[in-house]
Amino acid sequence: MKSPRPRFPLSAPGKAPKKGSLTTKQALLTLLFAMLISGVAGSIELLSHATNMRQETEQRITQQLAVVNGAAAEAAFQLNPDLAHQIAYGLFSDNEVAWVSIRDDFGRSLAEFDSPERADSTWLSQYLFGDILHHQTALAYYIGSDMPEAIVGEIELTLAEGYLTQQFLARIYTVVGVSILEAFILSMLVVAFFHLFITRPLLKVHAAITQTDPNRPGQWPKPALRGHQHDELGHLVDSLDHLLKAFQQGLEQRDQLHHLSNIDGLTGVANRRQFDEFYQHQWRLAQQMQQPLSVIFIDIDNFKEFNDHYGHTMGDDTLRAVAKALNQCIDPARDLFARYGGEEFVCVLPGQDHDDAINIANCLREAVLSLAIPHAFSSTHSDLTVSMGVASMSPGFFISAEALIEHADQHLYHAKRLGRNRVETRKRPA
Structure with a gap:
């Protein structure tokens, strides 16, 4: 009576692992690393944006004060409130300025504009813009060639802390959104690449093993992996093929020995x-x-x-x-x-x-x-x-x-x- 063959250690029918589990884990891990790298790169980029925004704001306010300095000095010298009002309003009309004042050399206000509602100061706005919010410039008036410039007043203004913070946050959202989109696209490209060249060939090898007949392991459906004949995946398939054929040979030798042990050597019938x-x-x-x-x-x-x-x-x-x-x-x-x-x-x-x-x-x-x-x-x-x-x-x-x-x-x-x-x-x- 023929002895039963040992069961080959393959996946039981109906209990095969999910085909996409490896791809899913790979996608999540890739996305996690991409988000981590994106977060680090985004943080560095945000610091760069904060520095650039500070420099741009200071440069812009300094240029604006330099442009209006001559006209404001003329208004202060002539004590002309209408002209001072026009200059101050021009500065105040920019949402970036929360308060502006033009005064003469005795400290009397010629024109002043103040925003009725100011946003509450936050730790972020103070950290980013606290040291550049206040600007004060003296008004120098040129009287004549034989006279030095005279200080006839000053312009003082305060930047809108809330407006600057909103502008910065708007940049943050843009940077973060672009970073997340880049990370997602990069991770999907990496996942697609790995799935195409690594995960899918591995799943093919797994499918071939699960389809192997335990009684004939040497006749397993050896998968053909294009582009992997000479790399590690190709070597893995060749090693599996060699192992299964060796196992098949062992089964055949065992069956042959079992057959010989049950056959009468002289007559060829059962012993x-x-x-x-x-x-x-x-x-x-x-x-x-x-x-x-x-x-x-x-x-x-x-x-x-x-x-x-x-x-x-x-x-x-x-x-x-x-x-x-x-x-x-x-x-x-x-x-x-x-x-x-x-x-x-x-x-x-x-x-x-x-x-x-x-x-x-x-x-x-x-x-x-x-x-x-x-x-x-x-x-x-x-x-x-x-x-x-x-x-x-x-x-x-x-x-x-x-x-x-x-x-x-x-x-x-x-x-x-x-x-x-x-x-x-x-x-x-x-």
Whole structure:
């Protein structure tokens, strides 16, 4: 009886890992690293933006004060509030300025504008713009070529802290949004690249392994990975192919050894060991399934005299010829014909009742007679013959496995005592 093959350690059907799990993990990890890098790069870029915005604001206010300085000095010198009002309003109309004042050299206000609502100061606005919010410039008036410039007043203004913070936050949102979009696009490109060149080939290898027949691992559907013939993935597939073929060779060698251990070396039919395994299994099965089971013991008549006079070489050839003829009378897909020892053979007939066994026994006897092997030194017949004992059990008449064998053996010896070349049994199942 053929022993079961060991199960190959493959994924069980219905429990295969999800195809996209590796891609999902890879995508999340790539996105995480991309966001981390983007966050660091964005922080550096925000610091750069803050510095640039401070410099741009200071430069712009300084330029504006330089542009209006002459006109404001003229208004202060002439004590002209209308002109001062126009200049101050021009500065104040910019949302960037929260308060502006033009004064003469006695500190009297010629024009002043103040925003009615000012945003509350925050730690961020103070950190970014706290030291550049207040600007104060003296108004120098040129009186004549022979006179030095005179300080005739001053312009003082305060920048809108909330407006500057809003502008900065607007830049932050733009920078952060662009950074996130860049990180997402970069991560998707990386994921697509890795999926195309690494993850998908690995999934192909996994799919090929899960589709491998455990009984024929050497015939696994080896995947063809384009572009990976000479890299690590290609080496992995080649190593798996070598391993599975080596495993297949090991299974074949084991089966061959198992086959050889169950085959009689001389006749090529099943040996005593295989008979014992097969018979015990079929006897238990017959009891469980309530089915009949028959056994035929076969012995070549006067074979000792045949060997003594024709020689052992001729005796071995005769054993092979007899075994071949007898083996053709049974169904090898269901029954078993084995060499029991010496010149004795045995047939195990699962599912065959007493009458079926008698018919097969007669076929066996006729098969040997048809060989017409001369046996001039036989005390009973001129040609080689066989004697047989048949024992059967059927539902309702179950006996032990040993008793069934013993009955068949007793019937065989009874056939020999009655003149050989015959089949002996009982009418009633044992």
